Structure formats: structure tokens, C-alpha cells
Amino acid sequence: MSELDKDAAKVPMIELADGNRIPQVGLGVLRIDDEGVTPVVESALAAGYRHIDGAAGYNNEGGVGRALEAGGWTTGERRRDLWVTTKLRDSEQGYDSTLKAFDRQIGLLRLDYVDMYMIHWPTPFDWRSDVSWKAMRKLRNEGRIRTLGVCNFLPEHLERLHDETGDWPAINQLEIHPTWQQRETVAFCKAHGIAVEAYSPMARGKDLAAGDGTIERIAAAHGVSPAQAILRWHVENGTIIIPKSAHAARQRENIDLFGFALTPEEHAAIDALDGDGRMGHDPMTFSYA
Template sequence: MTQETQAGAQVPMVRLHDGNEIPQVGLGVLRIDDEGVTPVVESALQVGYRHIDGAAGYDNEGGVGRALEEVGYASGPQRERLWMTTKLRDSEQGYDSALRAFDRQLGLLRLDYVDMYMIHWPTPFDWRSGETWKAFVRLRDEGRVRTLGVCNFMPSDLERLHGETGEYPTVNQIELHPTWQQREVTAYCREHGIAVEAYSPMARGADLANGVAEEIAAVHGVTPAQVILRWHIENGTIIIPKSVHRDRQEENLDLFGFALTDEEHRRIDALDGPTRAGHDPATFSYA
């Protein structure tokens, strides 16, 4: 076994409420163009990632698909070891439109199925999640999607979805990092068996500069980024840090040779603040 595959093998699996298991660390591919994303995904798979988080709204699914095919993860035994997530474009929410969109996305990704399909934003001002979810259930029943998730859903959105469909998603992907911990949302999710997945797990780098992560990193001989990602891991959160650089991809996967103390957790917990780095789910649509 190579060093690269050993790194991937250390990543824990998180069991979802439908019995599926998702690798706790994945690669995010937001803000990478279609041509540029191919070598990024290829290098991630080579260093040991087995979880790729994509979306129609990122406009790079074709490039992700080329990488999966090139490295041999689009079919066969390798495909079974990969967790591929993608998300529906908000402008394509609705029953028929979601089914059409999924066909296009699956073709771009060069896959026979995806492991998780997600509603990208709840758009409560133009709510179509109930009808969209019915399309998702059909795709799951057909075996073209393994599990169903959402992104950026607040407790009120999750309640509304459950009221219309009788289901909770297996995963809620939200902005989550030390200075924006969303404790009410995470508590609701855990109470209802919904796994929490963090995007922008380091606030796009902003949370590395407060001194706390640097001090803790010096004690453990690791980087500030590894400290924050380890904090997420020990909290049971799924994380999808983004990096286009192979050495940083390796660093973001190398989180299992140290552990934080209770006091170090308390210091990071104390960084929680009132300001998000991204968009407000009550008003935003990623069309």
C-alpha cells in the first residue's frame, strides 16, 4: 500500500440514517473552471481522496467527469470505492425539471449513478423543494442515486420538507467553521439524525489568522489548517476542504496523527461569532 492510499484509508466513514456510509473528508471543487478542475480531481484521487463534492452550479461537472474517467473511477471496482456528490441547480428545481437536469448531470459526470444528490439552496421565497424531493425519491428508487441530501437548509426548511414529504435528508451541507458554528442548526440536525457537512470549513482561510489555531498547531507540530479540520473531525462533522494544490490536498487529508485536548476544543469553540462568510439561505439562490 502506498503512502497516498494509506492517507485515504485513514479517513473515517460516517454512517447515514439510511445505512449508507460517506467518507468524512472530501474534496470541494467550487470556483474551479471546467478545464482546471480535471487535474485537481485527478491529483486528489491519486493522493487518496475517495469523496468528491460537486454541483451543477459550479459549471465544471464535465471536467470532473473527465478526471473520474481518466483515473479509472467512472466504472468498475474503483467506482464502488468513490463517493460522488452533486447538486441540482436552483433554477431547475421542480419535479420534471429536476429529472431532466439529473440526466444531463449524470452524462457530464460520465457515471451510471451518483452517491448523493442534493438540493443546493432552499429558496424559501420560491419554495419547490417538496416537488423536487419527489423527483429525487424516484431517482433513488431507480438506483441512480444512493442517498438524498440538502444544502443550506435551516430548521424551518427541514421542518417544511419533512411536512411535505415525510422524510428528512441524510445530510445537510452548511457553512460551518469556528467563527460561524451554527449551533442551533447542527443541534436540530443531530436531533433528527441528519449528518452535518461543513463547507468553507476554515472560512475560506479567514479563521486561520486569529492566533488560536496557530498556537495549538505549534504544540502538535501541525499546521493551523490541520488544527481546524481536526476540530471538525472530532466534532463528527463531514468536511469538504478545497485545494487546487497537491501538497495542500495531502495536508488536508493528514488529520489522523494527532488529537486535540478538551481545552483546545474549548478555545476553538470560543471563536464563534455573528458573521457568516457566505450567503444567507433565506434570500440566496445559486441559479
């Protein structure tokens, strides 16, 4: 086993309700331009990441695809070892428009299939998740998608999707970090067999100083960075995480989470930081068009 394979093997796999298994730690690529994302993905793969989380709305799927193709990750055994997620742009929701969007996206990614395709926002003010989901289900039946997921869905949106399609998504990707834990939505997901995936797991860096030094003190006790302390808390919660970094050293740090464990008291201290710390958008009003 190569050193890279050893690094990748340290990351636990989370089994989903549909039987697929996803690496618990992945790389987020939001706010990286199409040209700049290629070396970022390449360095993450070199660091042992086997999970890349993208979206049409990030406008960089082509750059991700170039990195995957250049590294030999688009076919064969390497492809089987990699999890690639992308998301449907909100303005392209709808049955026929979802099918058309997916064809464009998979071409940009230079893949024959994606491991997960997600509805990016519920847009309850212009609800088309039911027909979008049915198109996604068709693509899954054709073998072009392995897992179907959603992002930013609150319990009422998950219930509506289930009522209209008969399905629960395998994953709900949410903004979750110590100061915005979304406990009600997380509990609903767990009760219905929906895995929880956290974006902005450190609140874009804001939570590194949360709790008047709580995170720094916990990190110092283990000889790790505040980022690692927060990410370890997520891991211990069973949450899938997709920290974003364009820097190779931080990418390596963000995946090096399995040589220490928080004490119950430390974990509870991070739990206690929950509050009204949302950094992103309100799912009731936002569309990532």
C-alpha cells in the same frame, strides 16, 4: 494495500441514517473552472481522497467527469470505493426539471449513479423543494442516486420538507467554521438523525488567524498547520468536511488529520471562537441559479 489505499483508509467513514457510509473528508471544487478542475480532481484522488463534492452551479461537472473517467473511477471496484456528490441547480428545481437536470449532470460526470444528490439552496421565496425531493426519490428508487441530501437548510426548511414529503435528508451541508458554527441548526440536525457536512470549513482562510493567534498556537503545539488544527476540530465534532484546494501539497495536508488529537482545552478554545463570521450567503434570500 497500496500507499494510496493506505491514505484513503485513514479517513473515517460516517454512517448515515439511510445506511450508506461517506468518507468524512472530501474535496470541494467550487470556483475552479471546467478545464482546471480535471487535474485538481486527479491530484486529490492520487492523494487518497475518495469523496468529491460538486454541483451543477459550479459549472465544472464535465471536468470532474473527465478526471474520473481518465483514472478508471467510473466503473468497477474503483467506482464502489468512491463517493461523488453533486447538486441540483436552483433554477432547475421542480419535478420534471429535476429529472431532466439529473440526466444532464450524470452524463457530464460520466457515471451510472451518483452517491449523493442535493438540493443546493432552500429558496423559501420560491419553494419547490417538495416536488424536487419527490423527483430525487424517484431517481433513488431507480438506483441512480444512493443518498438524498440538502444544503443550507435551516430548521424551518427541514421541518417543511419533512411535513410535505415525510422524509428527513441524510445530510445537510452548511457553512460551518470556528467563527460561524450554526449551533442551533447543527443541534436540530443531530436530533433528527441528519449528518452535518461543512463547506468553507476554514472560512476561505479567514479563520486561520482567528482568536488573536489561538489557532496558530494550537497548531504549533502539535507541529501541524493552522488549517490542520481547524480541520481536526471539525473531525472531532463528527462533522463531514469538504476543504477545497487546487494545490496537491495542500490537498495532502488537508487529509492528514489522523496522527494527532486536540486536547479538551484546545477543542474548547476553538469552540469559544464562535461569532457572526458568516462568509457566504443567507439561505432565506439566496438562489444559486
